[in-house]
Amino acid sequence: MNLITKKNALLVCFATGHFLFSQIDKKATKETINLYQNLKTISKKNILFGHQHALEYGHGWSNEPNRSDVKSVTGSHPAVVGIDFSDFSGRSKDQIEKAKEVLRKYVIDTYERGGITTVSWHFNNPASEGGFYWKDGISTASMSLIKPGGLYHEQYKEILKTIADFAHSVKAKDGKLSPMIFRPFHEFDGDWFWWGKSHTSREDFIAVWQFTVSYLKDTLGVHNFLYAFSPDNRFNSKEEYLERYPGDNFVDMLGMDDYGDFGRDGKYDLEAGLKKLKIFSDLAIKKKKLAAFTETGLESIPNEKWWTEVLLKTLKSENLQLVYVLVWRNDTLSSTHYYAPFPGQVSEEDFIKFYKDPFTLFQIDLNNIYSKKFKM
Secondary structure: HHHHHHHHHHHHHHHHHHOOOOOOOOOOOHHHHHHHHHHHHHHHOOOEEEEEEEEEOOHHHHHHHHHHHHHHHHOOOOOOOEEEEEHHHOOHHHHHHHHHHHHHHHHHHHHOOEEEEEEEEEOOOOOOOOOOEEEOOOOOOOHHHHHOOOOOOOOOOOHHHHHHHHHHEEOOOOOOEEEEEEHHHHHHOOOOOOOOHHHHHHHHHHHHHHHHHHHHHOOOOOEEEEEOOOOOOOOOOOHOOOOOOOOOOHOOOEEEOOOEEEEEEHHHHHHHHHHHHHHHHHHHHHHOEEEEEEOOOOOOOOOHHHHHHHHHHHHHOOOOOOOOOEEEOOOOOOOOOOOOOOOOOOHEEEEHHHHHHOOOOOOOOOOOOOOOOOEE
């Protein structure tokens, strides 16, 4: 390639937003392309904070406009808000439509406030009872059944059409579709979900993943998704991490869910947790992908200094380049099942320190995240 051709190629990269990263959907909306690029920029010096189901409900409340437990403590919503497509299958048509209507509002509200939506999928088993968990004697190993040629493949396509219909419906007041980070088949290296490693061959897992992305993107025309690949923490090398990796053309973001190394059951192994974060952060840099700590947390947060002495110290180590860290939900009714503080919770003061640290970003810190004019 001569010098003039190289220069022209660089100009094309800048013009299309495909410079220094590898986004898989070349027809992605401008807002999705800008989000990808801006997230990559953020990850080099900062990290976004996320909370699952933050706007839908919290500790002792549900369905209250513009409320989140994080906002009640800090004055700002989390930068990343988690929702779930769990009700998009295994329900009646009316129930699915109602679920879509509820989630649509949260996705659009998050977009219009300048926040980011990430989507997990606790996918109810399409071929057996038992929901999304694996239940011995009840559950069916269904990945082989929903892959192309499988007995339930046509049914799976209908489920994906429901997801696509939702993706096409999240249009904000500016007329733009709200981008989302879609994270299917998470924690696949464990055995607790029906798509888990013990219930699914490597070949079937990859086949279903590749079909899912291709069908949504190329057949159903979903162009406001980024696709995240996130095992649990059952790996100790890049080879183990990539054992079920579907390929660079099918993944935008590398992630990990890890509760076990960060205090679950009173056990901490921060060295191991950091090593795993470093493995896929480095892989993402090499592959020109995004990376994120897609789930973590300490249930009930009994450690008053967990936010600064455990989580923040780890995230600031080893030159990690992570887009966000997301903690799990705060249950409405349970007195113990929560992962973000609320007013009066023992870690509240330390969480405010975490919030005020220049390294962490919340929704209030974001400006034009979906634009080339983005600044922090």
